[in-house]
Amino acid sequence: MQKNIQEELTALVIRALRAGELGKLAQEEVILDLPTDSRFGDFTTNIALKLSKALKNPPRQIAAALVELIQKEIPESGLNELISQVKVEGAGFVNFYLNADYFYNQLNKIITQGKDALKQDLGKGRKVLIEFVSANPTGSLSVAHARQAAVGDCLANILGFLNFSIQREYYLNDEGNQINILGKSVQLRREELAGKKTEFPENYYQGDYIYDIAKEADKQKIKDASLGDFAGDYILKIIKQELSDFGVNFDYWYSQKELAKSGKIDQAFSRLKEKGFLFEQDGALWFKSTAFGDDKDRVIIKSDGSQTYLAPDIAYHEDKFNRGFSWLINLWGPDHHGYINRIKASIQAFGHSPEDLSVIIVQLATIFRNGQPVQMSTRRGQYITLREVLDEVGSDASRFFFLMRRTSSHLDFDLEVAKKQSSENPVYYVQYAHARICSILRSVTNQSNGNPDLSALKEKEELNLIKKMLEFKAVLNICLVTCDPYMVTVYLQELSETFHKFYDLHRVLGQAEALTSARLALIKGVKIVLSCGLELLGVSQPESM
């Protein structure tokens, strides 16, 4: 992939710094930014401000000197055609103004290449395993899982688009305590249905769906001892359907039961033992996680001989690396944040860097209805499920709403707002922009002009629109750095807004032929970017609505 303008300008500034006295003192990294406002040019650098202290000169004076040096470098740089002005502005920012031709070329690239023009090879095929949801198969997915599903799936889409090689994985807790309790819950309900007098403990699964499973188990004459597995499989089918209806499809379902059978847990333990990270105390086996910054050491085999949850998890994460993944991303609920240090300790014990594992804590979503929070209680089986949200507001609005806030922030999700087909609802705002464009394109009768002269686009709103489209790549970069897809939702709203403003002031159809052709090309470009962004979010791109 060829160098982009940002990299070329950065190189230009560095050459200028080196050419002058300033170069010797330039310690800081030169960064070319998109300015917050188009008044400040198309690219900006704050290097003069940063150098001010070291050079013991006012920023504006340094910036002025730098601009002169840059001017001398430009003829040699091959950027002569692209740069229209370089100016010192504000407190000492050096701002670059580009010629409109640059933007026409970029727009042309998008129109001719489509989504490929928006791709960046940042991943270089690196194998990434993203594990998310991983809810115990003991009940329907909750809204907390739903948010994790939306965030995880979208992040995977984005990383895939940036040429990482992605695997979506669901860790299936299909054995252990919770499955046992699930089995016993079903057993008791079956006995209850058979007319037996039973006492149903509080920590058992209270939901009505347990009755359904009990009936089905009875029909199939399942033995009591197998009820846990039976119920787990039964619920897993439901979960898979819920996720699939939500547009989330996993590449692999990793079974804890099979992990235990494989002997990989024992293998992991013996390797840790060789390395000296295991010790016995109080009749239990401990992992020395404090060696890697954890607060305290952790038990992995209890004094009664059974394993803690950490035991299979240590083996599971090591197995992820052994399967060839070099970057692991885990999405966990906020109740697991205390768990990060132990798992990071365990991967370090095996010789990996803590950076090879990114744990993203997905904060909870609170469901509102008409501004009032909807109360829920997991224990009583009364919680808002993904299924209910899907049935009520649909997949598009659900996904968009779950992605609308920074993942580390709490999210308020108002069902009534999500259902509204009005300007209050950002999903429709974005989809409406897309549908509007499609509507215009539909009404074009002669599709002749395949090679429009884009230089007809001279209005401020037209250039703003092109510039906004070109920000898309930078937005995806931020998503990668922050491991958070939510910025895409913000961006799409901004792009839609820029389009709606253009649309209101300028007509596409019925202009002089050259202008109409150019504007048609412009909105085709917007359509490509909008459509690409929505697709990454997993939200549909309606042609009409």
Next chain:
RNA sequence: GCGCCUGUGGCCCAACGGAUAGGGCAUCAGCCUCCGAAGCUGGUGGUGCAGGUUCAAUUCCUGCCAGGCGCACCA
């Protein structure tokens, strides 16, 4: 007590450490004989408190205040 997340107009949220803190809802006033008014234009109004670092702090650090969540040989 310890840890994590969050405090931005009446309400909900934006702002890789940058330039005059942006948008939506609500509210007030306007815009459809013309490509979709699910849209656009204008008005009102804001960084919890106290320090610190920096040329520059909504952003980073410390303390406080307020809200949410979590703290097992549970999973």
